[in-house]
Amino acid sequence: MRILIVHNDYGARSGEEVVVDRQIVMLKSLDMEVVDFRRSSQGQRNSLWGQLKAFLSGFYAYTAISALKKLIKDNPPDLAIVHNLYPFISPAALKVIKKANIPIIMTIHNYRLICPTGLFMRDAKVCELCLNASEWNCIKHNCENSVPKSFAYASRNWYARKTKAYINNIDAFACITNFQAVKLVQAGFDKSKMEVIPNSMDQIPPYKYQKGGYVGISGRISKEKGIELLLKLAHATPHIQYVFAGAQRKSDKWDTSIPANCSFLGYLNEKDLDNFYKNAQFILIASLWYEGFPMVILDASARGKACIGPAHAGFIEIIDKDITGLHFKVGDLNSLQDKVLRLWGNENICKQMGENAYNKLKKQYSSQVVKKAWKKLIEKYTC
Numbered sequence: 001m002r003i004l005i006v007h008n009d010y011g012a013r014s015g016e017e018v019v020v021d022r023q024i025v026m027l028k029s030l031d032m033e034v035v036d037f038r039r040s041s042q043g044q045r046n047s048l049w050g051q052l053k054a055f056l057s058g059f060y061a062y063t064a065i066s067a068l069k070k071l072i073k074d075n076p077p078d079l080a081i082v083h084n085l086y087p088f089i090s091p092a093a094l095k096v097i098k099k100a101n102i103p104i105i106m107t108i109h110n111y112r113l114i115c116p117t118g119l120f121m122r123d124a125k126v127c128e129l130c131l132n133a134s135e136w137n138c139i140k141h142n143c144e145n146s147v148p149k150s151f152a153y154a155s156r157n158w159y160a161r162k163t164k165a166y167i168n169n170i171d172a173f174a175c176i177t178n179f180q181a182v183k184l185v186q187a188g189f190d191k192s193k194m195e196v197i198p199n200s201m202d203q204i205p206p207y208k209y210q211k212g213g214y215v216g217i218s219g220r221i222s223k224e225k226g227i228e229l230l231l232k233l234a235h236a237t238p239h240i241q242y243v244f245a246g247a248q249r250k251s252d253k254w255d256t257s258i259p260a261n262c263s264f265l266g267y268l269n270e271k272d273l274d275n276f277y278k279n280a281q282f283i284l285i286a287s288l289w290y291e292g293f294p295m296v297i298l299d300a301s302a303r304g305k306a307c308i309g310p311a312h313a314g315f316i317e318i319i320d321k322d323i324t325g326l327h328f329k330v331g332d333l334n335s336l337q338d339k340v341l342r343l344w345g346n347e348n349i350c351k352q353m354g355e356n357a358y359n360k361l362k363k364q365y366s367s368q369v370v371k372k373a374w375k376k377l378i379e380k381y382t383c
Helices: 014-029 049-055 061-073 092-099 149-163 167-170 178-186 227-234 270-280 293-302 333-344 347-365 365-381
Strands: 002-009 031-038 079-082 104-108 172-175 194-196 214-218 242-245 262-264 280-284 309-310 324-330
Touching: 002 061, 002 092, 014 293, 014 365, 031 061, 031 309, 049 061, 049 149, 061 092, 079 092, 079 365, 092 104, 092 167, 104 365, 149 167, 172 178, 172 365, 178 194, 214 270, 214 293, 227 242, 227 333, 242 270, 270 280, 270 293, 280 333, 280 347, 280 365, 293 309, 293 333, 293 347, 309 333, 324 333, 333 347, 347 365
Parallel strands: 002 031, 002 079, 079 104, 104 172, 172 194, 214 242, 214 280, 242 262, 280 309, 309 324
Antiparallel strands: none
């Protein structure tokens, strides 16, 4: 069986790229041939011409569509799994694939189909104004902090909705949490097309507890990830060390100063990242936005580490309250500080929660478990 993977890589490598790459490995392990159709945004929007090209491509990416047509003609797949299409592939690709009678499964990583920014966040708070066909709120509130960019994002979402690019062409939406599926249905998508298949971990090492010496924060360092809240937390708990692993978004400016108990390691290679997790007492996620399915949680669980996360969206599905970790009130410093102090001062709780998280990982999120779910879904549309 031949599977076509379609994905537009982001400007900087993200968790989404990790998921796509892991999915390719998984499909090959099922003895499926994978045809990888990729485009990249890296360095493409540094000039005015590049930005204009990205804007126009969001409606119809002529170069990518031409290449896709040729690929399908020369090497027709049995099924397509689509990820991110913006800006250099565009939803127009869906019609091309569908016209060739190829079933399409779209993996939903974020909320971009129903929110121009993909975040459901504005002014550091959750915002769902665009949920019910109201993309122009993105321009009204300048959600991208750039009127041209906000206009580009809103208009391409409007065009995709008006042309019914997703509703008419996608056979199944593979959501990574139940929360995502609910939001799509609320926005008018067909409930019968919703499938929930979580992200997975390929190689889970043997369980081994290792006491940590700091609170670990992994992933992109940006406002929607709660960097301001984390810095305030560090100021309020000077006796605790906070270590950040991840690249900083250059366009973000922080109002809160960086205290002495914060260390920034930057983007880490696989070996260094492994050591980062092992040496953490627990992992903290302070996201203000809903997120999709943070791989950070699985990475932490694989090392037997508990997680503290916000009490909303998919976090409450992935982190079992008081079992594999703790929930705190979104954006609330006092609530977050209370949960951090609870774990920091009790190694036994950290150890037990970490072990519980490891066991849940093996039971629900191992590649073997998720592989079976994907195999079943693919066979539903190809057999």
